[in-house]
Amino acid sequence: MNDRQQEYQALIAPIEDRMMRAVWRIVRDPDDTEDAFQEALLTVWKRWDRICAHPNPHALVLQICIHSAHDVLRRRVRRGRWMEAAAVPEEIPDAAASAIQNVSAAEQNAAVFRAIGSLSKNQARAILMHAVEEVPYNAIAAAMDCRESTVRKHVARARTKLRVLLSQLIPTVQKEERSHA
Amino acid sequence: MRDEIDELLRSRTDGELPADVEDRLRRRLLEFRTKVEQRRPSRLRAFTYYVLSPPATRVAVMTAVLLVGLAVGLVLLPRGSRAGQVFAAAAAQLRNSQSLEYTIVLNEQPYVGVDFSYLAPGYRRIHCSWGIEIRTDGTTGKQIVLMPAAHAYLNESGKTVESQSNIDDFSAQLRSLPNQADDFLGEHWTGQQKLVGYRLSKAPPNGSIPNLKMLDMWIDPATREVHHVDITVQEPGKPEHQMHIRNIFVGRTPDRALFDLTPPAGYRPLVVPNANSSSALPAAPTALRAEIRQTDELVAVVVPMKGPYAQTAAALSSVQAYLKLEAITPVGPPLGRYWSEERWETGYPVQPGTQVEAPFQVVSLPAGLTAVVVVNGPWVKDTEARWGAFLKSIVEQGYVPSGPTMEIWSGEDGQATQSTEMRIPVTKAN
Numbered sequence: 001m002n003d004r005q006q007e008y009q010a011l012i013a014p015i016e017d018r019m020m021r022a023v024w025r026i027v028r029d030p031d032d033t034e035d036a037f038q039e040a041l042l043t044v045w046k047r048w049d050r051i052c053a054h055p056n057p058h059a060l061v062l063q064i065c066i067h068s069a070h071d072v073l074r075r076r077v078r079r080g081r082w083m084e085a086a087a088v089p090e091e092i093p094d095a096a097a098s099a100i101q102n103v104s105a106a107e108q109n110a111a112v113f114r115a116i117g118s119l120s121k122n123q124a125r126a127i128l129m130h131a132v133e134e135v136p137y138n139a140i141a142a143a144m145d146c147r148e149s150t151v152r153k154h155v156a157r158a159r160t161k162l163r164v165l166l167s168q169l170i171p172t173v174q175k176e177e178r179s180h181a
Numbered sequence: 182m183r184d185e186i187d188e189l190l191r192s193r194t195d196g197e198l199p200a201d202v203e204d205r206l207r208r209r210l211l212e213f214r215t216k217v218e219q220r221r222p223s224r225l226r227a228f229t230y231y232v233l234s235p236p237a238t239r240v241a242v243m244t245a246v247l248l249v250g251l252a253v254g255l256v257l258l259p260r261g262s263r264a265g266q267v268f269a270a271a272a273a274q275l276r277n278s279q280s281l282e283y284t285i286v287l288n289e290q291p292y293v294g295v296d297f298s299y300l301a302p303g304y305r306r307i308h309c310s311w312g313i314e315i316r317t318d319g320t321t322g323k324q325i326v327l328m329p330a331a332h333a334y335l336n337e338s339g340k341t342v343e344s345q346s347n348i349d350d351f352s353a354q355l356r357s358l359p360n361q362a363d364d365f366l367g368e369h370w371t372g373q374q375k376l377v378g379y380r381l382s383k384a385p386p387n388g389s390i391p392n393l394k395m396l397d398m399w400i401d402p403a404t405r406e407v408h409h410v411d412i413t414v415q416e417p418g419k420p421e422h423q424m425h426i427r428n429i430f431v432g433r434t435p436d437r438a439l440f441d442l443t444p445p446a447g448y449r450p451l452v453v454p455n456a457n458s459s460s461a462l463p464a465a466p467t468a469l470r471a472e473i474r475q476t477d478e479l480v481a482v483v484v485p486m487k488g489p490y491a492q493t494a495a496a497l498s499s500v501q502a503y504l505k506l507e508a509i510t511p512v513g514p515p516l517g518r519y520w521s522e523e524r525w526e527t528g529y530p531v532q533p534g535t536q537v538e539a540p541f542q543v544v545s546l547p548a549g550l551t552a553v554v555v556v557n558g559p560w561v562k563d564t565e566a567r568w569g570a571f572l573k574s575i576v577e578q579g580y581v582p583s584g585p586t587m588e589i590w591s592g593e594d595g596q597a598t599q600s601t602e603m604r605i606p607v608t609k610a611n
Contacts, residue, residue: 131187
């Protein structure tokens with residue numbers, strides 16, 4: 001096994017599944033997922049030497065994947081394509097309660113992804129790494145090449161923004177709103 | 182406790198990766214893996230990232246880079262820029278000046294130099310260390326060549342004298358400098374005076390220094406006047422030669438008497454070949470063309486002399502008598518070397534190793550590049566005219582005298598077979 005094979009085994013092989021899933025969880029479209037994944041791999045290829053020397057290479061690779069996926073999501077949101085391509089089923093099998101629930105869930109998902117797509121790059125990367133991939137703050141800071149406190153700020157601002165955008169999906173917020181009314 | 186937004190994001194983004202999508206992504210991964218495994222390692226890039234990766238190192242490196250950038254930006258670049266302004270100002274002074282004086286040292290040892298004075302609109306005076314002075318009035322096209330050693334002068338009207346051209350070129354060179362030098366040489370202290378240096382790698386327009394390698398100008402930044410110039414010439418197949426321009430005065434009005442075309446008292450007119458035949462001056466000797474060649478070393482017994490050259494015959498007789506007394510046989514015809522009437526000597530060539538007593542001396546005449554011409558006829562006829570024509574021929578061939586004049590007299594005294602070999606050490610003029 002040569003040096004490069006060893007590097008691949010150490011850096012990419014352990015997180016292959018995680019990389020694929022991280023992109024899919026954000027993009028949710030087979031073609032776009034493939035494009036985003038390909039884009040992420042290209043970035044990894046370009047920064048290979050840097051990744052090899054990085055103190056937390058796995059976090060960095062994951063961050064690259066999330067960044068690439070978020071880029072696709074942002075483009076989609078900007079084009080207003082989300083709803084047409086999103087998971088709102090075109091055919092509803094019957095008018096039973098479960099079908100209505102399906103439509104409702106799809107709309108809620110679309111709202112969540114639209115909200116994520118409207119976040120800034122740093123906020124999106126920070127909160128997706130922290131909340132979805134459950135990467136510790138210090139590892140996110142290393143991957144984003146900034147201080148931990150900065151990551152926390154990004155996460156806090158992202159939460160604030162999402163809380164406003166997704167207020168209808170958060171039970172406590174709904175409760176508060178109702179009590180104010 | 183987890184934040185509800187985090188929970189919401191996690192729950193809404195959760196989901197299994199469909200098998201067909203996973204297949205497509207795995208194919209991409211496989212391609213990527215192949216590419217990575219075939220990738221050529223870049224140790225330099227890896228090392229750079231390794232060094233820059235720790236934040237502490239990166240901060241230190243970035244600070245150092247910033248400091249270097251600041252140093253270049255705030256200190257070095259403005260200094261070069263200010264220095265460039267100094268050069269431009271000095272060049273402008275030379276270009277616009279109404280008068281200019283300087284000395285060109287063609288050779289340090291033996292000293293060969295030319296003093297040059299210029300006054301607008303066209304007055305020039307060139308004083309050569311080898312005994313020629315040329316005064317030119319550009320407004321009338323008149324020129325006078327003075328030869329102090331021979332107390333003779335030559336009038337030329339509306340003609341270009343070849344010997345002057347090189348010096349004019351130097352003058353034109355200094356007066357047509359570009360506004361920007363090729364290199365900045367830094368600072369140099371001469372005693373208490375600070376000088377800044379500039380290099381021109383090619384001759385400025387209007388000038389012509391053949392085989393010029395570099396022209397270094399040293400300028401006083403306070404006055405923006407050129408202090409001195411070092412010129413390096415590299416002729417093919419020869420060692421480098423250095424010349425210098427010193428005593429440079431820009432804008433100082435020279436003594437107008439320097440440009441006076443009236444022959445000084447005690448000087449006689451001189452006739453050279455091709456001169457106006459209608460002149461009432463004595464007939465010129467036949468055209469003399471100096472031959473420039475290497476001569477061998479010569480050892481001679483001489484008697485040092487001072488005073489009029491007319492004592493030559495008497496001095497030579499004393500040497501002859503001494504040699505006869507000491508049974509020393511001369512190995513060639515008699516000779517004389519003349520610096521001035523304050524210093525000259527005459528004697529006979531002898532074998533090396535010969536010993537003599539005072540006042541006689543054994544001298545060694547070094548080998549070297551010498552201008553030589555042999556003139557048939559009486560030894561003492563038309564001496565000044567011969568030397569005038571000889572010196573003119575040397576200068577016309579691009580050489581300048583670099584030592585004392587010398588004559589070797591062959592033939593018998595009082596006979597028609599007499600001939601004189603005239604010699605003078607020379608160097609190539611630039």
